[in-house]
Amino acid sequence: MNVRETRASPARAWDRLPPGFWQGFLSGAFALAIIGGLLAFLLSPEILKHRSPFPLEEAIGQSRIDAAIDGSYKDRANPVAATPENIAAGRTIYNSNCAFCHGVTGQGEAQIGQNMFPKAANLREPETANKTDGQLFWILENGLSFVGMPAFKSSLSQDDLWKATLYIRQLQKGTAAAAPAATAGSAASATVSPAGTTAAAAPTSTTAAQAYAPTTAAARTSVATQAAPANTTAAAAANSGDLAKGVALFQQQGCTGCHGGDKATGGVGPALNNIQYPFAGLLKQVRSGGGVMPPYPAASLPDSDVMLIYNYLKSLQK
Numbered sequence: 001m002n003v004r005e006t007r008a009s010p011a012r013a014w015d016r017l018p019p020g021f022w023q024g025f026l027s028g029a030f031a032l033a034i035i036g037g038l039l040a041f042l043l044s045p046e047i048l049k050h051r052s053p054f055p056l057e058e059a060i061g062q063s064r065i066d067a068a069i070d071g072s073y074k075d076r077a078n079p080v081a082a083t084p085e086n087i088a089a090g091r092t093i094y095n096s097n098c099a100f101c102h103g104v105t106g107q108g109e110a111q112i113g114q115n116m117f118p119k120a121a122n123l124r125e126p127e128t129a130n131k132t133d134g135q136l137f138w139i140l141e142n143g144l145s146f147v148g149m150p151a152f153k154s155s156l157s158q159d160d161l162w163k164a165t166l167y168i169r170q171l172q173k174g175t176a177a178a179a180p181a182a183t184a185g186s187a188a189s190a191t192v193s194p195a196g197t198t199a200a201a202a203p204t205s206t207t208a209a210q211a212y213a214p215t216t217a218a219a220r221t222s223v224a225t226q227a228a229p230a231n232t233t234a235a236a237a238a239n240s241g242d243l244a245k246g247v248a249l250f251q252q253q254g255c256t257g258c259h260g261g262d263k264a265t266g267g268v269g270p271a272l273n274n275i276q277y278p279f280a281g282l283l284k285q286v287r288s289g290g291g292v293m294p295p296y297p298a299a300s301l302p303d304s305d306v307m308l309i310y311n312y313l314k315s316l317q318k
């Protein structure tokens, strides 16, 4: 067919459109479709419902975290020395404030953290390991709004936040969570009942106490204050030393964070101040966990420590 004939035909008026019209129209429509699609996506309920990151979302999230951190924090060194006592204090702080989201081992394994979006970070991954102490401290102080990481500057002292930072470094080494029992025991002895200090821990603690007197003193006061109610309860009992160890373990293992503090009056988990079951019942629960409660293997919390916790909880019974 002849082109000129076609153009002459009145029925084909759209063929007489200016040159380039179709290109312009098509690329315009294409751009609109993309913008419309993006808008529909951003406004759609999917954005609030999705539970695994969209492509790029993770990378963008990390760069935004990096950008949010105040630059002046980057080179701040941790003023708290890595003494056994400071690490033990850091563990207590971590287990009662962080473990119910980031897990006792720091791998984000706690059920609450798993069910968040984004999930509570695995603190042992390179993203966190590669941040400086100062940057981690900034995150603990200010939180990360929009992702569910709370700010702790009004609930924990600077000293406590540096100790928590110190403890994150221990978790990253993978040794802290593997052997908390021994250190927890020595922490209980060092801070609550010095008389019960284990032979192995004694020399280190003493040296550490002498070398880092101010921080250690602070650690002592804070743990001693927390333990004060237990000591009062224990005053009347014959085995007050064991009750003090029991409450210290109850704190250090993070039980207080979920079960309503020293007095176990209930929180995320049920109140434990009036338990009616025998020791075996508590042991079974501690070993198997349940719901958001993590299982505590014997390697990290031996039966004898669970017994100390049991006796402490029984002493709360009215």
Ligand code: HEC
Binding pocket: 061, 065, 093, 094, 097, 098, 099, 100, 101, 102, 113, 116, 117, 118, 119, 120, 121, 123, 127, 128, 129, 131, 136, 139, 140, 144, 147, 148, 149, 150, 152, 164, 165, 168
């Ligand atoms: C309510 C749950 C929750 C609690 C409690 C919590 N976190 Fe987080 N944390 C999160 C979430 C969610 C993120 C963000 C994860 C992401 O952006 O992928 C996060 C991020 C972090 C990060 C940044 C990880 C990185 O490198 O991007 C650090 C460090 C951290 N938390 C440490 C702590 C410490 C220490 C505590 C206790 C003092 C704590 N968190 C308490 C939920 C929590």
Ligand code: HEC
Binding pocket: 099, 100, 110, 250, 253, 254, 255, 256, 257, 258, 259, 268, 269, 270, 272, 281, 282, 285, 286, 289, 290, 291, 292, 293, 294, 296, 309
């Ligand atoms: C992350 C939060 C969390 C931590 C940490 C935690 N628990 Fe629990 N605990 C729970 C929840 C939630 C339940 C209820 C579980 C269920 O319904 O199966 C529970 C249940 C229990 C029960 C059974 C209570 C009952 O009357 O049925 C006992 C006993 C218990 N926890 C003891 C402990 C001890 C001891 C520790 C520390 C070694 C501890 N928990 C640490 C959250 C926690």
